[in-house]
């Protein structure tokens with residue numbers, strides 16, 4: 615039995631908005647990254663899993679239970695971080711965590727306290743006065759503190775600074791090692807790449823693909839920005855003809871590499887390199903790398919009125 619199942623869900627909001635015949639499953643111990651641009655349908659999918667929405671067709675299950683009918687039972691085993699956190703604004707952070715803990719019958723608060731420590735959150739102040747990042751940390755602690763078997767996290771790192779994003783990635787890996795099943799949505803391939811086993815890409819309400827992250831990494835083209843000691847060295851490197859796609863700019867060269875970076879490292883060994891940087895690709899670029907013109911053609915067809 616899969617832990618999370620989305621069985622052919624359609625929720626049509628009209629105007630081509632919503633989700634359409636979605637079908638995927640997340641297995642025990644798996645971290646599943648759910649990626650897509652703004653408005654693709656990630657939150658709508660997650661709201662079905664939480665039992666907040668009734669699908670037009672299809673169904674969702676968690677731990678074999680129906681997300682709509684058995685949501686009270688499911689909640690006992692689930693940690694949820696919403697995309698937009700609405701807390702009781704006037705409450706102090708710690709009072710909120712205590713309140714949520716009591717609702718869930720949390721007897722042992724040691725994990726909660728360890729999470730507060732890990733995220734360095736000052737829980738003494740009122741939630742109203744907390745920054746976006748602090749509220750996000752509070753939401754994360756609340757989702758994990760009762761040690762649930764299943765976690766559903768809607769854009770968990772939004773508002774977190776890079777240091778906290780790394781701490782969050784570490785937490786996900788620890789939870790994965792405990793055998794937790796995690797579905798997390800994101801816009802960022804880079805973020806998902808650090809933690810997930812598999813990703814699903816949704817676009818315009820339809821699942822474009824689900825793929826093993828290791829397979830994707832080998833298919834992925836990355837850009838590297840290399841700064842040499844002089845423009846002459848940069849052009850000498852470009853003339854080695856080792857790579858198809860080199861763009862020169864003074865002493866710098868941007869090189870696109872597919873898969874392993876070993877070949878680039880070897881090619882650079884005879885040159886003086888001052889700086890070496892990876893350029894992050896946007897999700898859109900990653901889409902284009904994997905699916906090339908297919909996506910644009912599909913979109914053009916849809917915009918022309920055919921689904």
Ligand SMILES: Nc1ncnc2c1ncn2[C@@H]1O[C@H](COP(=O)(O)OP(=O)(O)OP(=O)(O)O)[C@@H](O)[C@H]1O
Nearest residue numbers: 627631632650651652653654655656657658659697
């Ligand atoms: N209740 C609703 N009524 C009508 N349209 C809706 C409703 N809820 C969502 N939508 C539309 O459905 C589409 C999918 O929205 P959803 O919030 O699931 O996207 P998302 O992938 O989570 O986006 P983001 O990354 O911006 O959070 C959007 O076009 C949105 O405007």
